[in-house]
Amino acid sequence: MEIIHSIFDFTPIQRTYVTIGTFDGVHIGHQKIIEKLVAEAKANGKQSVVLTFFPHPRMVLQKDVSIELINTINERAKLLEKTGLDxxxxHPFSKEFSRLTALDFVRDILVNKLNISKLIIGYDHHFGKNREGNIEQLTEYSHLYDxxxxxIPAQDIDDVSVSSTKIRRALAGGELKTANKYLGYNFSLKGKVVNGKQLGGTIGFPTANIDVAEDYKLIPKTGVYVVKSFVENKQVYGMMNIGNRPTVDGKHQTIETHFFDFDKDLYGKELNIELIFFLRDEQKFNSVNELIIQLKKDEKTSREYIKNNL
Structure with a gap:
């Protein structure tokens, strides 16, 4: 798959099959659309193209709205690469770009720049200035521009209306099983391991503190999760706490992971950690000793879950 960072830098050598969207999450509904696109393009000797946008349109058009996305743009690209896309x-989304009318978008972008042969879109797709474009207009323009x-009807997408919004809500509510089912893969957090207060090491639970650089990346509900990661090409399991450490200071949100049977220095390394099971809500304990007792229980429960389910 080749990544192009602007529509205007793309010069197709043949006609294309295209789908358009922000594709946050690249969930099972998105995957169904893209798999169909890739298969049909190959069968007809055409190139398959996904047109997506960054920043997310809401980041540009509703700057007062705080948006959290399931994937960073790099995570989204890696997930799309797995589909076999060409x-x-x-494309950089801007206010100027948002002012393109539906006709301008079809004529100038789809036809003149992408050399489109077929457009495959999801149910209820809108586009153009004020989202004025719809399936009826697209059908009309398709006859005009060949x-x-x-x-793809909603009922064909796994018989459920899977949406990025529903997945975000599930993650915010600690419904990790539901979120991962709709995604078709495990939600993950990626970041650099940074120095923390190193309390974990003093109580027998050393942790890797993850700093997620992208402020728009969705951080799930506070609590304790069973997780896995690849560290130095080895799969390791552990438990992650997302929260404010109320027993210790309760001031700043942290993302801390304790890996089982692992004792190497991880400072400065980039880790991608998959969340596979929501264990419990974050709690405040009366003492550090009570915290240690609970962490031991969490480890036992986590290991049992890993043994029985993975």
Missing amino acids: YLII FKVEE
Whole structure:
């Protein structure tokens, strides 16, 4: 898959099959659309193209709204690469771009720049200035500019209306099993291991403190999770606490992971940690000793879950 960072840098050598969207999460609904796109493009000797945008349109058009995304743009690209796609175009979204009318978008972008042969879109897709474009207009323009349009009905996407919004809500509510089911993979957090207060090491539970650089990345509900990661090409399991450490200071949110049967120095390393099971809510204990007792229980429960389910 080749990544292009602007529509205007793309020069197709043949006609294309295209789908458009922000694709946050690249969930099972998105995957179904893209798999269909790739398969049909190959069968007809065309190039498959996903057109997506960054920043997310809401980041540009509603700056007072704090948006949290399931994937960073780099995570989204890696997930899309797995689909066998030919091209991923990540176009910079701007207010100027948002003012393109539906006709301008179809004529100037889809036809003149992408050399479109077929557009495959999800249910209820809107586009253009004020989201004025819809399936009816697309069908009308397709006859004018000689390309095909296919809309995938909602009922064909796993018989449920899977949406990025529903997945975000599930993650915010600690419903990790539901979120991972809709995603079709485990939600993950990626960041650099930074220095913490090193309390974990003094109580027998050393932790890797993860700093997620992207402020728009969704951080799930506070609490304790069973997790896994690849560290130095080895799969390791552990438990992660997302929260404010109320027993110790309760001031700043941290993301701390204790890996089982692992004692190497991880400071400065980039880790991608998959969340696989929500264990419990964050709690405040009356003493550090009570915290240690609970952490031992958490480790036992986590190991049992890993043994019986993974």
